[in-house]
Amino acid sequence: MNLIAVSINHRTAPVDLREAVFLSEDEIRAVTKKAKEELFKEGLVLSTCNRTEIFGIPANSELSHLNIKGLITDVKPLKQISDEYFENFISRDAVKHLFSIVSGIDSMLIGDNQIFKQIKKSFQIAEEMGFVGFLMKRIFDSAIKTGKRAISETKISDGAVTVSYAAVQLIEKIFFNLSKKSALVIGAGETSEIAAKHLNDKNIGKLTITNRTFEKAEKLAGKINASVLNFSDFKNSLHNYDIIISATSAPGILLSKEDIKSSMKKRISKPMVLMDIALPRDVDPETKKIESVFYHDIDSLKIIVEQNLAIRKAEIPKVEKIIEEELYSFYEWYNSLQAAPTIKGLREMFESIRAEEVEKNINKFSVEDREKLEIVTKRIINKILHHPTAELKKTDETEYSGAARFGIIRSLFGIDSTKEEK
Amino acid sequence: MVSLIHFLNILLPLLYFFSFLIYFYDFMRDEKKFINVKRIFLFLTLLIHVIYVIVRIIKFDHPPITNVFEIFTIISFAIGFSYFILELVTDIRGTGPFIIIISFIFQLISSLFIQDLLEVKDVLRSSLLGAHVISALLGYAGFTISAVYGFLYLVLYKDIKLNKFGLIFNRLPNLEVLERLSLYSAVIGFISLTIAIVIGVIWLPSAFPDFSYLDPKLIGTSLVWILYAIGIASKVLIRWRGRKLVLLSITGFVVSILSTFLSNFLARSFHSFY
Numbered sequence: 246m247n248l249i250a251v252s253i254n255h256r257t258a259p260v261d262l263r264e265a266v267f268l269s270e271d272e273i274r275a276v277t278k279k280a281k282e283e284l285f286k287e288g289l290v291l292s293t294c295n296r297t298e299i300f301g302i303p304a305n306s307e308l309s310h311l312n313i314k315g316l317i318t319d320v321k322p323l324k325q326i327s328d329e330y331f332e333n334f335i336s337r338d339a340v341k342h343l344f345s346i347v348s349g350i351d352s353m354l355i356g357d358n359q360i361f362k363q364i365k366k367s368f369q370i371a372e373e374m375g376f377v378g379f380l381m382k383r384i385f386d387s388a389i390k391t392g393k394r395a396i397s398e399t400k401i402s403d404g405a406v407t408v409s410y411a412a413v414q415l416i417e418k419i420f421f422n423l424s425k426k427s428a429l430v431i432g433a434g435e436t437s438e439i440a441a442k443h444l445n446d447k448n449i450g451k452l453t454i455t456n457r458t459f460e461k462a463e464k465l466a467g468k469i470n471a472s473v474l475n476f477s478d479f480k481n482s483l484h485n486y487d488i489i490i491s492a493t494s495a496p497g498i499l500l501s502k503e504d505i506k507s508s509m510k511k512r513i514s515k516p517m518v519l520m521d522i523a524l525p526r527d528v529d530p531e532t533k534k535i536e537s538v539f540y541h542d543i544d545s546l547k548i549i550v551e552q553n554l555a556i557r558k559a560e561i562p563k564v565e566k567i568i569e570e571e572l573y574s575f576y577e578w579y580n581s582l583q584a585a586p587t588i589k590g591l592r593e594m595f596e597s598i599r600a601e602e603v604e605k606n607i608n609k610f611s612v613e614d615r616e617k618l619e620i621v622t623k624r625i626i627n628k629i630l631h632h633p634t635a636e637l638k639k640t641d642e643t644e645y646s647g648a649a650r651f652g653i654i655r656s657l658f659g660i661d662s663t664k665e666e667k
Numbered sequence: 668m669v670s671l672i673h674f675l676n677i678l679l680p681l682l683y684f685f686s687f688l689i690y691f692y693d694f695m696r697d698e699k700k701f702i703n704v705k706r707i708f709l710f711l712t713l714l715i716h717v718i719y720v721i722v723r724i725i726k727f728d729h730p731p732i733t734n735v736f737e738i739f740t741i742i743s744f745a746i747g748f749s750y751f752i753l754e755l756v757t758d759i760r761g762t763g764p765f766i767i768i769i770s771f772i773f774q775l776i777s778s779l780f781i782q783d784l785l786e787v788k789d790v791l792r793s794s795l796l797g798a799h800v801i802s803a804l805l806g807y808a809g810f811t812i813s814a815v816y817g818f819l820y821l822v823l824y825k826d827i828k829l830n831k832f833g834l835i836f837n838r839l840p841n842l843e844v845l846e847r848l849s850l851y852s853a854v855i856g857f858i859s860l861t862i863a864i865v866i867g868v869i870w871l872p873s874a875f876p877d878f879s880y881l882d883p884k885l886i887g888t889s890l891v892w893i894l895y896a897i898g899i900a901s902k903v904l905i906r907w908r909g910r911k912l913v914l915l916s917i918t919g920f921v922v923s924i925l926s927t928f929l930s931n932f933l934a935r936s937f938h939s940f941y
Contacts, residue, residue: 415827417841418836418841418842419827419842419843420841420842420843421843421844421847422843513905513906513907514907514908514909514911515906515909516842516908516909533828536910537909537910539827539828541830545830548830548832549832
């Protein structure tokens, strides 16, 4: 199979270049349109912050990787994009590359399953624009199956691998039901926003934002449906919160040990989690010595991140095994797109239906008629299949149209699904 | 039948030990394939334990509550069975090895020292005594499980405080769940022990002529009961929680072990029957 792929990704290009070639949804549609008109019979265009990729079945044999790169550089005319920033894949390697992306082992953050959704979205766009044929459909189905197996059968996506998510993972190791807990996020920057969103995703019971600039706190609170607390008196309300996440850019300590100690007196041994994800730190590290206070800063959260990344890395061989299995399964299907296996499959399917019906009804016939029943039904099947068999034998196996024809026949008569059921 | 009893007596500690090994292996490796295997194995172990107890009752014509080693086999079963139900109801699986090892220890001691008693005092065949002993055993099983969860709470609490994110952190349920499991087990244990004490105080004086309120076991049990009463009251009235509460539970358990040890092995008591 002559699937071609061109990729510019986190392994081949620096972040500024990856950002420069990132395609918006409209740009993906424009590239897809051009690719369909000029280069490919069918294909897929994928673009995320860490990779931009084009997959396709060439319309003619003269097509080279340079033509495909041109699709990207036409939309993003950048001087500094030379060939060295691209990776090229052909045939089996191209399919394997797609499977590796979906399963998360080719992601910058190993096991990141965001890519799974992004590929689904890209495929949806390709399908809407009529860029998906029988081959890409099958490749996509196999890729999705690979991704799902990687997630369910291995630990490739287990555990938190970002500091803000590690903070939430740690909070979940202390509290049982976050919907009954209250959280205060100090700061309204990007880190605070990510942490607040993670808490929201975990159905936190009450979420409050406080920030030196009240307007910024209001803006963030509006985005994530939280309430706002005045920065000037937030220290008096600390005891009302089970979780406090601080991520400000303040130059010194915001919360002293005494602040936490006095709020803990009001909480009567009720645990409090303090996540200091600011640099420099916002909370006095000495607070960790107070009973029932769980204080953690970036360094301690990084321990969790590194441990989880190590677990994910150790899972790569298992995922690679799944990829190999799915590649084998895909090529088994692909190699069946030829005259002989298709005719064989078609005949086996008809014969199994005939045999089943004969067996069901055999008792309705007298003993002497049973042999005739076998002969007559076999003759009917042969006559039905005579013309399709002759036509399939005439089909050129080496052509894309021939493979498509075999694919349609197999799908129409459910030859592959019958085999799988068996 | 006696040979069957002897065979099961040897088999049971081995079964509990293998249950512990499977749970422990699963705790270390966290492999999905062991999720059901370990549960089925524990179920079979408990089933064989039930058969063992029934066969003993039939053959020796008394419930196995007449001496400490007979009682140990019942405690072993009560702890294992309580954990099995807890696992089924809550689906919290990471704490199994820490509970099953206790069942194993009780059963091992029982199997080593248990005797085939055909002759027992008539009072030991009383159904009220049965209710008294069984409720007391359920109470102690509850306290044991409560203490194990309390201990696990303290270990996880310390690990989180010290940024140790190893096996304990990854496998155990969260602190709040451990605290609740410890509290619920203690409450169930406390209710059961209260029933045992009430039956004892009402009925035992008439059954035992040498009954005394200064009996060491009675004093020890009362002390344990008071400790758990304080713990539960502090939870309800002062809203104590977390480390303080589990420390009380562990203290209660240590006192109950000491009380059992002192009253059964060192002091003479009307509770001693052999």
